[in-house]
Amino acid sequence: xxxxxxxxxxxxxxxxxxxxxxxxADSVDQAVAVAERVGYPVVIKAQVKVGGRxxxxxxxxxxDAEEVRFHAGNILGLDIKGHIVHRVWVxxxxxxxxxxxxxxxxxxxxxxxxxxxxxxxxxxxxVVAEENPDAISFxxxxxxxxxxxATARKWVDEAQLDEVAQEQAAELLVKLYxxxxxxxxxxxxxxxxxxxxxNKVHALDAKVTLDENAAFRHPEWEEFRATETEDPRExxxxxxxxxxxxxxxxxxxxxxxxxxAMSTLDVVNQVGxxxxxxxxxxxGANADVMASALEVINADPKVKAIxxxxxxxxTRVDEVAKGVLEAxxxxxxxxxIVLRLDGxxxxxxRAILAPHVSDTLITEPTMLDAAxxxxxxxxx
Amino acid sequence: MAIFVDENTKVLVQxxxxxxxxxxxxxxxxxxxKIVGGVTPGKGGEDVDGIPVFNSVKEAVxxxxxxxxxxxxxxxxxxxxxLEAAEGGIAFIVCITEGIPAHDEAVTYNRLxxxxxxxxxxxxxxxxxxSPGKCNIGITAGDIALPGGPVGIVSRxxxxxxxxxxxxxxxxIGQTTCVGIGGDPVPGTNFIDCLAAFEADPETKAVMMIGExxxxxxxxxxxxxKTNMTKPVVSYIAGVTAPAGRKMGHAGAIISGSKGTAQxxxxxxxxxxxxxxxxxxxxxxxxxxxxxxx
Numbered sequence: 001x002x003x004x005x006x007x008x009x010x011x012x013x014x015x016x017x018x019x020x021x022x023x024x025a026d027s028v029d030q031a032v033a034v035a036e037r038v039g040y041p042v043v044i045k046a047q048v049k050v051g052g053r054x055x056x057x058x059x060x061x062x063x064d065a066e067e068v069r070f071h072a073g074n075i076l077g078l079d080i081k082g083h084i085v086h087r088v089w090v091x092x093x094x095x096x097x098x099x100x101x102x103x104x105x106x107x108x109x110x111x112x113x114x115x116x117x118x119x120x121x122x123x124x125x126x127v128v129a130e131e132n133p134d135a136i137s138f139x140x141x142x143x144x145x146x147x148x149x150a151t152a153r154k155w156v157d158e159a160q161l162d163e164v165a166q167e168q169a170a171e172l173l174v175k176l177y178x179x180x181x182x183x184x185x186x187x188x189x190x191x192x193x194x195x196x197x198x199n200k201v202h203a204l205d206a207k208v209t210l211d212e213n214a215a216f217r218h219p220e221w222e223e224f225r226a227t228e229t230e231d232p233r234e235x236x237x238x239x240x241x242x243x244x245x246x247x248x249x250x251x252x253x254x255x256x257x258x259x260x261a262m263s264t265l266d267v268v269n270q271v272g273x274x275x276x277x278x279x280x281x282x283x284g285a286n287a288d289v290m291a292s293a294l295e296v297i298n299a300d301p302k303v304k305a306i307x308x309x310x311x312x313x314x315t316r317v318d319e320v321a322k323g324v325l326e327a328x329x330x331x332x333x334x335x336x337i338v339l340r341l342d343g344x345x346x347x348x349x350r351a352i353l354a355p356h357v358s359d360t361l362i363t364e365p366t367m368l369d370a371a372x373x374x375x376x377x378x379x380x
Numbered sequence: 381m382a383i384f385v386d387e388n389t390k391v392l393v394q395x396x397x398x399x400x401x402x403x404x405x406x407x408x409x410x411x412x413x414k415i416v417g418g419v420t421p422g423k424g425g426e427d428v429d430g431i432p433v434f435n436s437v438k439e440a441v442x443x444x445x446x447x448x449x450x451x452x453x454x455x456x457x458x459x460x461x462x463l464e465a466a467e468g469g470i471a472f473i474v475c476i477t478e479g480i481p482a483h484d485e486a487v488t489y490n491r492l493x494x495x496x497x498x499x500x501x502x503x504x505x506x507x508x509x510x511s512p513g514k515c516n517i518g519i520t521a522g523d524i525a526l527p528g529g530p531v532g533i534v535s536r537x538x539x540x541x542x543x544x545x546x547x548x549x550x551x552x553i554g555q556t557t558c559v560g561i562g563g564d565p566v567p568g569t570n571f572i573d574c575l576a577a578f579e580a581d582p583e584t585k586a587v588m589m590i591g592e593x594x595x596x597x598x599x600x601x602x603x604x605x606k607t608n609m610t611k612p613v614v615s616y617i618a619g620v621t622a623p624a625g626r627k628m629g630h631a632g633a634i635i636s637g638s639k640g641t642a643q644x645x646x647x648x649x650x651x652x653x654x655x656x657x658x659x660x661x662x663x664x665x666x667x668x669x670x671x672x673x674x
Contacts, residue, residue: 108565108595111489143486181483214481245626259537259592262618262628267659269621311542313507314519343542344521368661
């Protein structure tokens with residue numbers, strides 16, 4: 001789950017990482033109230049989960065209440081690359097002497113954590129990595145040992161951060177690492193991390209991605225979830241506990257297992273169709289899950305045919321078959337369903353469906369045959 | 381021969397008394413796997429359909445001589461179960477648990493490497509391993525596999541593993557071992573581990589490798605194949621049509637920027653001399669062709 005900048009800053013604060021004083025506002029009046037409280041000048045920043053908001057007019061400086069009113073009024077409701085701004089973050093403007101970059105993420109090939117630190121922050125790190133790779137100091141961290149202050153001190157020196165910033169930066173990096181690990185982040189990034197003219201180091205931006213698998217030990221993440229703006233199809237799927245991603249095509253896809261679901265998308269594409277979604281009903285899906293999946297797909301008006309591709313392992317095909325019949329009882333499915341069923345209890349599953357096979361409930365022996373049939377029906 | 385597990389492998393099931401543990405544990409036993417015991421703290425002395433249950437891995441190993449463990453416990457408990465297995469003397473651990481936090485996986489993996497360097501972990505979040513006719517640990521439906529070789533399979537995705545087994549078995553092509561390495565960011569066993577084992581196994585004559593978007597394991601495997609692999613490899617990479625920036629189910633399956641795309645992986649594999657196929661059926665057909673020409 002990606003956090004908004006303001007949520008990332010609030011998350012940082014919990015781990016003692018210095019951020020600019022500020023608050024969130026979803027109306028012009030509220031923005032003014034925050035500005036009055038934190039003191040002028042303030043920066044008003046659009047809260048969207050997409051880059052390039054500055055260029056789109058989503059970040060403005062305001063010196064008094066009137067300017068806050070003007071800019072907040074313009075930014076709220078702004079459409080930035082398809083993302084509508086519902087909230088702005090208003091914070092005290094900082095004077096900047098230097099801009100750095102700092103982040104932690106998982107280094108998958110090396111099975112360790114990767115810290116990245118650069119004295120050249122404020123620009124996209126990918127650009128720095130390409131044009132001046134030596135400007136980034138990489139630190140590989142053993143997940144068992146973690147990051148201590150002594151190592152962080154050496155690191156800030158290697159990265160050639162200004163001497164007046166080094167001690168504060170080292171302390172902040174240890175806190176950021178703690179936020180990254182104890183806070184279960186996939187990514188914790190500060191760009192820019194700034195040094196002010198009066199020699200203070202703090203985070204001017206926050207980019208945090210949380211590991212959903214760790215949600216069980218973070219009840220506090222509920223508040224972040226509440227603000228997630230989602231495709232209505234995805235929202236419905238999530239409420240039913242399904243792993244769904246909305247796409248633009250006409251063939252609704254239901255498969256068990258992420259790999260098979262991805263592969264189903266590929267095969268539909270190869271035989272001339274387009275997928276309306278990715279939907280993995282997961283391992284061990286029962287009749288109820290299958291029925292919910294069909295309901296979610298059925299709610300998508302673009303869908304013209306549904307391809308159910310099941311290879312039972314932990315999932316039992318007879319359960320899937322029961323789910324299809326259950327769903328047909330519960331809701332009227334408007335598109336024809338093409339099924340391909342194999343694996344655990346496939347014979348039982350096919351037998352359950354056999355008496356119900358019709359023009360709108362079709363079974364095919366292989367994945368490729370089923371894809372062709374579904375695409376044919378969708379394109380008809 | 382087979383890799384990692386065979387007819388002599390004695391297996392414990394950690395979580396045998398749970399619903400999933402019981403279902404798959406008994407199914408594995410029905411397949412012929414030597415399931416010698418279960419482990420559930422507090423339930424020592426009980427039995428599951430005749431299989432004795434122990435309080436700890438250590439007790440179970442002492443009583444049964446088990447060398448492998450099949451872990452079927454919730455994500456919260458899985459890291460501790462993995463370390464308990466290693467500490468208890470298990471050499472080969474299969475963990476099918478899905479949904480373990482990435483940081484827990486990273487810590488567990490590194491503790492295993494440092495404290496128990498001879499232990500191999502398969503997974504987490506994997507379908508397991510099957511050496512057809514000999515041993516099946518995990519959730520694969522045994523009847524879709526065909527004993528006798530000569531093909532080895534290694535796959536990052538569960539259901540695609542079954543698909544691959546099915547495609548080959550339908551054509552009468554058997555498998556030596558089929559390993560599902562799982563789709564999580566920190567897998568205990570990777571492509572290269574399996575490719576190296578297949579390369580060293582005299583009965584394996586060709587390898588099918590199934591990858592997916594995200595990470596760079598396929599690219600690393602391609603590098604390894606280029607310099608080390610003498611046996612033919614057929615690959616299929618899922619997710620050609622996956623959009624960037626969206627996690628496709630598996631925690632590891634995400635295209636970030638231009639990295640981790642199916643195309644980049646296919647290009648790397650093709651450059652290493654691998655037969656790159658566009659869907660599982662095509663991969664199956666290609667393998668049939670290769671095996672017939674052996």
